[in-house]
Amino acid sequence: MVADHYQKLSGHRPSLKFFKADYRDKQAMTAVLEAYESPLGFALDPIESPIPRRSKITGVIHFAAHKAVGESIKQPLKYYANNVSGLIDFCSLLGDFGVKNFVFSSSATVYGTVADIGVPLREEYCSQDRTVFVDDDGKQKVQQSGCSGLTNPYGRTKWMCEAILNDLAHADPEWKITALRYFNPIGCDESGLLGEDPRDAATNLMPIVLRVITGRQPILNIYGDDYDTKDGTAVRDYIHVTDLARGHLAALKSRTDKGFKVYNLGTGTGHSVLEVVAAMEQVSNRKIPTQLVGRREGDVGMCVAKPNRAQEELGWRTEKSLETCCRDVWRFLELDRVAKEEALAKASTVKEALASDLTKNDAMITVSPVEEISATEPTAQETLTTEPLANESLAIAALATVSLAMETVAKEVIIANDMLTKETNPEEAMSLV
Numbered sequence: 132m133v134a135d136h137y138q139k140l141s142g143h144r145p146s147l148k149f150f151k152a153d154y155r156d157k158q159a160m161t162a163v164l165e166a167y168e169s170p171l172g173f174a175l176d177p178i179e180s181p182i183p184r185r186s187k188i189t190g191v192i193h194f195a196a197h198k199a200v201g202e203s204i205k206q207p208l209k210y211y212a213n214n215v216s217g218l219i220d221f222c223s224l225l226g227d228f229g230v231k232n233f234v235f236s237s238s239a240t241v242y243g244t245v246a247d248i249g250v251p252l253r254e255e256y257c258s259q260d261r262t263v264f265v266d267d268d269g270k271q272k273v274q275q276s277g278c279s280g281l282t283n284p285y286g287r288t289k290w291m292c293e294a295i296l297n298d299l300a301h302a303d304p305e306w307k308i309t310a311l312r313y314f315n316p317i318g319c320d321e322s323g324l325l326g327e328d329p330r331d332a333a334t335n336l337m338p339i340v341l342r343v344i345t346g347r348q349p350i351l352n353i354y355g356d357d358y359d360t361k362d363g364t365a366v367r368d369y370i371h372v373t374d375l376a377r378g379h380l381a382a383l384k385s386r387t388d389k390g391f392k393v394y395n396l397g398t399g400t401g402h403s404v405l406e407v408v409a410a411m412e413q414v415s416n417r418k419i420p421t422q423l424v425g426r427r428e429g430d431v432g433m434c435v436a437k438p439n440r441a442q443e444e445l446g447w448r449t450e451k452s453l454e455t456c457c458r459d460v461w462r463f464l465e466l467d468r469v470a471k472e473e474a475l476a477k478a479s480t481v482k483e484a485l486a487s488d489l490t491k492n493d494a495m496i497t498v499s500p501v502e503e504i505s506a507t508e509p510t511a512q513e514t515l516t517t518e519p520l521a522n523e524s525l526a527i528a529a530l531a532t533v534s535l536a537m538e539t540v541a542k543e544v545i546i547a548n549d550m551l552t553k554e555t556n557p558e559e560a561m562s563l564v
């Protein structure tokens with residue numbers, strides 16, 4: 132998928148190296164880091180003062196996390212183990228190798244119920260250190276360290292990770308750590324060649340909209356129309372993934388100081404559920420069936436960023452609108468549909484049809500040709516063969532959009548991910564480089 136993307140684009144592609152690894156696997160991550168060690172200096176007494184390790188790696192962006200809010204409530208230990216313990220061990224290992232420029236995927240969820248105050252959120256509202264600042268109403272405020280009203284374990288893991296990283300930067304001033312609080316990333320690469328497969332059940336609005344528009348889900352539930360917002364439905368700050376990716380580059384390039392710093396990555400403009408539905412309907416020229424249900428537990432009415440700090444300090448601002456997000460996603464879905472239809476037209480067996488990633492749930496794709504080919508239901512074995520494909524596309528897409536833009540700051544992008552399947556095994560992926 133990534134190779135195809137770069138092949139069809141005229142620009143040069145960054146060197147990408149993939150390693151299939153759980154980032155908590157110390158042995159595997161040590162091997163990756165060792166592969167990028169710089170030639171060392173020498174020490175007069177290596178026992179008394181061991182030679183510090185040096186690395187050719189100039190920065191690390193840490194995306195790996197479990198992120199489903201509902202699952203985090205049911206399985207909190209899974210979240211704390213992966214998102215928090217994993218981060219501690221990983222940073223410890225990076226420190227051993229002298230890699231101390233770190234960008235962390237944080238989230239607007241750290242604002243908890245503070246988001247409900249109804250004004251754009253400043254980073255100071257959720258601080259890791261006591262902060263004195265002049266608020267937008269002109270009054271001086273004191274924010275004690277901490278955040279109030281975190282509503283789920285996932286949000287708590289992000290908050291804890293920020294706190295740990297802040298402590299680390301205080302303890303060792305060599306670290307430059309940037310926590311980026313993402314608001315609501317949507318959209319996909321404008322080429323339409325990289326995008327997120329809306330196959331998996333989701334709880335975020337846009338993936339559900341896509342599931343409904345592609346016929347995988349019959350109706351979109353709207354959770355509450357009695358919020359104190361423009362049309363009563365919940366308002367969020369939707370940011371295009373390409374703008375989000377650029378925010379990471381800005382963090383890597385523009386920060387000259389060391390220490391721990393937090394930035395909101397959002398547009399500063401809120402859109403309601405109904406506005407998102409209308410925008411998607413307009414670009415797709417399709418009707419999205421909706422039904423109103425009650426408020427969902429843990430939701431806040433409004434969550435919109437005040438993005439000024441990133442604008443002023445990182446020189447970053449968003450460029451893409453909600454309409455662009457919807458248009459890019461629709462282009463991806465259309466290209467995907469055409470590719471699947473072409474594959475289906477060529478398929479001569481059930482197995483080939485399945486391998487072309489078609490299932491009876493793909494309602495955008497005409498179901499009947501599959502049935503013409505298939506006299507019987509696909510066997511469990513055949514159905515299973517399509518699963519790794521779906522997971523793999525998601526994992527790669529999530530990373531590839533960011534890595535696409537990385538060529539401007541890195542000669543080579545190293546991607547460690549636990550979800551790489553045989554379709555993207557390291558040997559094959561290395562041949563992309």
Ligand SMILES: NC(=O)c1ccc[n+]([C@@H]2O[C@H](COP(=O)([O-])OP(=O)(O)OC[C@H]3O[C@@H](n4cnc5c(N)ncnc54)[C@H](O)[C@@H]3O)[C@@H](O)[C@H]2O)c1
Nearest residue numbers: 153154194195196198236237238313316526529548549550
């Ligand atoms: N998507 C959002 O709305 C959103 C909002 C705020 C923050 N974030 C954060 O951004 C980051 C990326 O999110 P995404 O939306 O691309 O999610 P995603 O689930 O698509 O990607 C996360 C990737 O991390 C991998 N991963 C998880 N645990 C791992 C481990 N132990 N070792 C190696 N790989 C591991 C997963 O396999 C997956 O490919 C996450 O940290 C998430 O919490 C996302």
